[in-house]
Amino acid sequence: MAQMTKMAAEATETPQVFRRQQQQNKAQIIALADAIKRHDPEFVYMIGRGTSDHAGVFGKYLIETQMGLPVAAAAPSVNSVYGKTLRLRKALVFIISQSGRSPDILAQARMAKEQGALCVALVNDETSPLKDVADFFVPLCAGPEVAVAATKSYLASLYALLDIVAACTQNTSLTAALASLPLQMEEVLASQPVLLADTLSTMERCVVLGRAFGYAISREIALKLKEVCGIQAEAFSSAEFLHGPISLLNRGVAILDVHIDDASAQYHHAQIEEVKSRGATVCPMLQTDKTTHPLVAPLLIMQRFYVDIELAARTLNMDPDSPVGLKKVTETM
Structure with missing residues (x-):
């Protein structure tokens, strides 16, 4: 039997990642929801690059439909390259990152904090310097992710956003859906490929x-x-x-x-x-069952896609662990 690729191994860890978040982040999510209520933000500002930026797009739809707050995506170069500060005192800021080390992301986060925003870091690497910047540091609990193509850290970001919004809105049906999601993810992993x-x-x-x-x-x-x-x-x-x-x-x-x-x-x-x-x-x-909560359905679709694309790449004699010209941590200014 061929050795499992790093991408496949990490993509199949997601159910356990969700369970770790449930166990380890519960108290902090409750405290964060209370802090958001007290800060009473007028808008949300998402900071991220690449896959983490894509998690922010999911967060935009989630927060705007469930909390009624407008959400804007950051352009980190505004601060790191152009040296400009933004009026973010009334903002709730999410900094989403696997490593939490890119200089432009750190610069944007520090600027937001200095401007009085409530800053929440959703980061996988718990040694990230963002831990000393953000008001709340919410670990993604994904464990080491060494495959160049991020999988479990992206899904962990979506899960954390859903958990935070469920707490802020006291959405009991979403909370229940999140509790049962690890088992649903395992069922999807055991299902037949779609792509x-x-x-x-x-x-x-x-x-x-x-x-x-x-x-x-x-x-x-x-x-x-x-x-x-x-x-x-x-x-x-x-x-x-x-x-x-x-x-x-x-x-x-x-x-x-x-x-x-x-x-x-x-x-x-x-x-x-x-x-x-x-x-x-x-x-x-992947077509999800009609009984699936619509807010968690995207995570199930992504879970199936990740394992499908890894399998397809190997079948086509490509190495999903070594995409040409890419590396795991990209630091931009």
């Missing part, structure tokens, strides 16, 4: 389409298709795709369909039918 090597073998370029939460995870799916399989993949909201980018179908672009069974489902379905009517090849991602 197969045969599908990817002739795919040079593709578009990943989702709506709202589906779009949020589409960005991460597109990144991993580039990193692991060298496929030129771009993510679009299925609504936005109709406003111009749909002309890409004239170039033989395949469509990956990320469907979430929530309030956006009927609109996304209509847009998928539109691209089908124009001759597009549409490849569905």
Whole structure:
């Protein structure tokens, strides 16, 4: 039997990562929810790069739909390169990072803290200097992640955001869904692959389409298709795709369909039918059971995708642990 790749080993650890968060972060999440209530933020500011930035997009949809707070994505260069400060006194700031060491992320976090924001770091490496910057340091509990393609740390970031929002909104149904999610993840891991090597073998370029939460995870799916399989993949909201980018179908672009069974489902379905009517090849991602809480469904879809893309890469004689030109920790200024 071939030795398991680092990416596969780490991707399958996610259920245990969630269980560790449940055990280790419970008291801190309660305290954080109380601090957020007292700070009474007017908006949320997300700081992150790459996969962590994609977690922030998920956080945007989550916080705006569940807490009613507008969410903006940081442009770290504004501070680290241009030396500008922002008025963030009324902000709730999330700093999301696997390592918590990139200079631009640290600079942006320090600026936010100095401006009076309530700063929350969601970081996997507990030796990160962000521990001395943030008001709350919430460990992702993912353990060492050495594979270049991040998997469990991304899902751990989403889980932490869901846990925080559930506590802030006292959403008991979401809290229950999070408690049962590790078992559901294990069931997905034991299920049959959805995205197969045969599908990817002739795919040079593709578009990943989702709506709202589906779009949020589409960005991460597109990144991993580039990193692991060298496929030129771009993510679009299925609504936005109709406003111009749909002309890409004239170039033989395949469509990956990320469907979430929530309030956006009927609109996304209509847009998928539109691209089908124009001759597009549409490849569905994992379809979750209707009993699944819609806010945790994206995590189940990502869990299946991560193990599928790793298996497909090996089947196509690619090494998912050694993507060309990439390294694990990227430090930008």
